[in-house]
Amino acid sequence: MDTQTIVSMLNTALRAATPITLGALCGIFSERSGVVNIGIEGMMLMSAFTGFMTNVYTSGAGWADFPRFTASILVAVLTGALSGALHAVLSVRFKVDQIISGTVINILALGMTGYFYVQGAITAGRLPQIAIPLLSDIPILGPVLFRNGPILYTTLILVVAVHILLFHTVWGLRTRAIGEHPRAADTLGINVHRMQFINVITGGAIAGLAGAFLTLEAVGNFERGMTTGRGFIALALMIFGKWTPFGAFGAALLYGFAVALQNQLQFWGVTIPHQFIGMIPYILTLIVLAGFVGRARPPAHVGRPYEVE
Amino acid sequence: MEREIVLEAKGITKRFPGVLANDNVNLTLYKGEILALLGENGAGKSTLMNIIYGLYHRDAGTIILKGREVNFASPREAIHNGIGMVHQHFQLIPVMTVAENVMLGSEVTRGYGLLDVEKAAKQVRELSRQYGLEVDPDALVEDLPVGIQQRVEIIKALYRKADILILDEPTAVLTPQEVRELFKIMRDLASQGVSIIFITHKLKEVLEVADRIVVMRNGHVVGETSPQESTESSLAAMMVGREVLLRVHKEPAKPGEVVLEVSGLTAYDDRGSKAIDGVSFKVRAGEVLGIAGVQGNGQTELVETLTGLRKPHNGRVTVKGKDLTGASPRKVTRAGTAHVPEDRQKYGMVAAYTVADNLVLNTYYAPPFSSSGMVNHKAIEEHARRLVKEFDIRTPSIFTSGGSLSGGNQQKMVVAREFGRKIDLLIAAQPTRGLDVGSIEFIHQRIIEERDAGVAVLLVSAELDEIMSLSDRIAVMYKGQIVATVDASKVTREQLGLLMAGVTEGVLEPEVTAVI
Numbered sequence: 001m002d003t004q005t006i007v008s009m010l011n012t013a014l015r016a017a018t019p020i021t022l023g024a025l026c027g028i029f030s031e032r033s034g035v036v037n038i039g040i041e042g043m044m045l046m047s048a049f050t051g052f053m054t055n056v057y058t059s060g061a062g063w064a065d066f067p068r069f070t071a072s073i074l075v076a077v078l079t080g081a082l083s084g085a086l087h088a089v090l091s092v093r094f095k096v097d098q099i100i101s102g103t104v105i106n107i108l109a110l111g112m113t114g115y116f117y118v119q120g121a122i123t124a125g126r127l128p129q130i131a132i133p134l135l136s137d138i139p140i141l142g143p144v145l146f147r148n149g150p151i152l153y154t155t156l157i158l159v160v161a162v163h164i165l166l167f168h169t170v171w172g173l174r175t176r177a178i179g180e181h182p183r184a185a186d187t188l189g190i191n192v193h194r195m196q197f198i199n200v201i202t203g204g205a206i207a208g209l210a211g212a213f214l215t216l217e218a219v220g221n222f223e224r225g226m227t228t229g230r231g232f233i234a235l236a237l238m239i240f241g242k243w244t245p246f247g248a249f250g251a252a253l254l255y256g257f258a259v260a261l262q263n264q265l266q267f268w269g270v271t272i273p274h275q276f277i278g279m280i281p282y283i284l285t286l287i288v289l290a291g292f293v294g295r296a297r298p299p300a301h302v303g304r305p306y307e308v309e
Numbered sequence: 310m311e312r313e314i315v316l317e318a319k320g321i322t323k324r325f326p327g328v329l330a331n332d333n334v335n336l337t338l339y340k341g342e343i344l345a346l347l348g349e350n351g352a353g354k355s356t357l358m359n360i361i362y363g364l365y366h367r368d369a370g371t372i373i374l375k376g377r378e379v380n381f382a383s384p385r386e387a388i389h390n391g392i393g394m395v396h397q398h399f400q401l402i403p404v405m406t407v408a409e410n411v412m413l414g415s416e417v418t419r420g421y422g423l424l425d426v427e428k429a430a431k432q433v434r435e436l437s438r439q440y441g442l443e444v445d446p447d448a449l450v451e452d453l454p455v456g457i458q459q460r461v462e463i464i465k466a467l468y469r470k471a472d473i474l475i476l477d478e479p480t481a482v483l484t485p486q487e488v489r490e491l492f493k494i495m496r497d498l499a500s501q502g503v504s505i506i507f508i509t510h511k512l513k514e515v516l517e518v519a520d521r522i523v524v525m526r527n528g529h530v531v532g533e534t535s536p537q538e539s540t541e542s543s544l545a546a547m548m549v550g551r552e553v554l555l556r557v558h559k560e561p562a563k564p565g566e567v568v569l570e571v572s573g574l575t576a577y578d579d580r581g582s583k584a585i586d587g588v589s590f591k592v593r594a595g596e597v598l599g600i601a602g603v604q605g606n607g608q609t610e611l612v613e614t615l616t617g618l619r620k621p622h623n624g625r626v627t628v629k630g631k632d633l634t635g636a637s638p639r640k641v642t643r644a645g646t647a648h649v650p651e652d653r654q655k656y657g658m659v660a661a662y663t664v665a666d667n668l669v670l671n672t673y674y675a676p677p678f679s680s681s682g683m684v685n686h687k688a689i690e691e692h693a694r695r696l697v698k699e700f701d702i703r704t705p706s707i708f709t710s711g712g713s714l715s716g717g718n719q720q721k722m723v724v725a726r727e728f729g730r731k732i733d734l735l736i737a738a739q740p741t742r743g744l745d746v747g748s749i750e751f752i753h754q755r756i757i758e759e760r761d762a763g764v765a766v767l768l769v770s771a772e773l774d775e776i777m778s779l780s781d782r783i784a785v786m787y788k789g790q791i792v793a794t795v796d797a798s799k800v801t802r803e804q805l806g807l808l809m810a811g812v813t814e815g816v817l818e819p820e821v822t823a824v825i
Contacts, residue, residue: 168423168424169422169423169424170416170418170422170423170424171422172424173405173409173412173413173416173424174413174414176402176404176405177402177405177413180402180403180404180405181400181401181402181403183400184400184401184402184413185413185414187384187385187388187400188385188388188400188413188414188415189385189388189389189414189415190413190414297404300403300404
């Protein structure tokens with residue numbers, strides 16, 4: 001294999017891993033605070049749609065690139081945050097079963113984006129690749145890591161930031177505490193429901209960024225159901241990564257690499273039907289979850305609403 | 310010298326639907342004393358403490374803390390005002406370290422919301438040193454034994470500058486060794502000015518550690534005394550309202566034929582390590598064999614293996630000559646074995662079922678309770694009415710759910726079901742755990758009655774007093790093995806304590822050792 005193929009495969013892996021990583025970070029925020037979130041898929045899809053539509057309208061109105069992209073990303077992130085707020089209101093405030101609440105978001109996302117979808121919408125283009133001076137000239141690593149779009153860079157920063165937030169700050173300690181033993185946290189003066197609200201909404205905003213990545217940075221277009229299970233895979237890889245940002249990022253890279261391999265195999269014209277090759281990332285996820293996770297331990301109180309005494 | 314009053318509760322009244330939990334209760338706490346609050350389950354001790362701690366809101370009365378009237382809306386405010394409470398169920402997060410647990414909610418930071426774990430650990434170490442509460446701040450709570458976890462709870466309160474400490478039944482989960490350590494810590498704390506309220510129903514402990522004793526019954530304070538002017542029986546009488554037999558009267562056993570014979574039994578625990586290791590013993594009709602030992606030395610697994618809940622790896626179990634090695638629980642039951650399980654909530658009853666249904670859990674499938682697959686409700690109800698009366702189960706009706714009964718009555722229900730039919734062998738594990746003096750007395754008497762009726766009894770208990778007062782012979786378990794079998798009438802507490810700690814050399818005179 002030549003250097004160019006390796007670079008291209010690694011870069012594909014990183015790009016495929018990006019929305020998954022963001023989805024997993026959304027899951028981490030939510031589940032560490034004790035709220036199961038299977039609505040990541042729907043949160044991503046809605047944000048992908050609204051971000052794209054903002055791009056379409058601002059393009060039509062002739063906005064310059066910078067305000068256009070800023071507005072589009074902001075709308076996507078806001079959409080994610082709002083869907084997170086919906087999940088929080090349903091599952092924390094009204095104590096609706098968290099699985100049901102997540103499913104509501106997924107169904108809502110499919111229905112709404114399908115209904116409002118406009119065929120043939122045109123934009124003035126997607127987010128540009130930014131080559132970081134000097135760093136991008138490093139052989140192999142440079143083109144893989146430092147010639148990417150802004151959301152991918154943000155994702156790398158977020159992985160580190162969320163890790164620090166979760167394990168080295170007061171906020172993180174309290175978040176983990178309410179996911180494990182909300183009663184203990186409550187008696188020590190921590191407002192469990194408020195923390196859950198903020199965490200689930202923050203998670204939603206990050207899922208919004210994942211949606212923005214899909215339509216504004218990766219594809220540049222919106223299609224019905226375009227998230228194709230990425231939200232669920234993110235959730236699975238979050239478990240594989242044992243509810244930690246670095247773990248989830250590592251798992252997402254593994255998934256990304258399977259995607260890259262699948263592309264490469266098709267490119268090489270391997271004679272296996274492409275449907276089978278297309279399965280590789282999903283099968284890998286299945287095997288990883290079924291076989292290698294071992295005793296992953298979720299936050300002890302995840303999935304159960306907390307009743308204040 | 311006039312002692313300083315730190316906390317005063319006056320005329321506290323609290324009504325729950327149908328119950329007057331606290332009726333005009335007065336309580337005074339002095340600086341640096343250990344006040345024992347003694348009473349049976351349901352006497353109102355915990356209600357009173359929860360009111361002081363801000364968990365419940367009182368209907369009437371005033372609370373004066375250090376000369377100032379207070380009215381806490383939540384535990385948060387109580388903690389803020391220097392009251393700490395250690396609950397029976399620890400409020401600790403198992404997957405976090407000691408330091409993280411201690412600082413949660415009042416974190417040590419280096420600014421910008423960043424935690425300073427080292428500094429927190431240092432503060433924990435300082436508190437440990439000051440009050441003699443040895444604990445490693447970097448250890449994960451889940452890796453610590455219960456006794457140490459309790460220390461973490463105490464440190465948590467001290468870290469928040471608590472000078473009034475409420476300990477709710479702190480010894481219920483501890484080994485005798487840990488209890489001794491806790492009492493030492495309590496005395497240390499008191500000598501440094503911390504005032505302690507110690508909630509309990511254990512008489513020996515009260516006499517050992519308290520400076521002053523307040524006794525509650527049915528929501529009232531019925532008396533105040535001191536260890537110097539009281540005895541176990543005087544306290545028990547105050548607590549229950551009548552004279553109580555603390556030691557069961559029993560005639561010497563008349564052992565008959567061998568009923569249970571266990572030889573070379575070996576089994577593994579849930580984590581796959583050897584929990585019982587080549588255990589052999591016999592229990593004869595008409596005698597009680599007590600299994601003593603610090604919890605976690607294989608007693609639980611032994612009972613589970615004998616009752617069909619755990620598969621043996623090796624060895625043989627026979628009941629009246631019939632091989633029951635590895636038999637199913639139903640087979641064991643049908644062979645005439647009664648089982649009072651260690652965890653009654655989990656293995657002894659179905660909380661959502663009615664009392665009547667709970668009373669036939671072991672026999673519902675056989676006549677007269679069923680025939681041709683159909684349940685005969687009439688027979689079940691008649692049976693329930695008879696047992697409720699005979700075993701004095703206090704329940705509003707036989708159709709009340711088992712889970713809504715008090716602990717003592719739940720246990721009476723289990724005992725009634727297990728004793729309520731013809732049996733040859735009784736296996737009772739921790740039969741009086743968490744029960745009040747009145748219920749303990751009742752259950753002890755029933756066990757001796759069964760023995761006198763010719764039943765072979767295997768009693769497993771972590772309470773040394775219980776083992777010593779009921780057993781005819783005592784087998785001591787240590788690390789999955791029986792290290793000694795002794796004659797209960799000749800052995801001393803001290804000897805048993807040493808054997809339980811695994812010390813066998815030179816502990817026993819030859820005449821104490823009983824024939825297996």
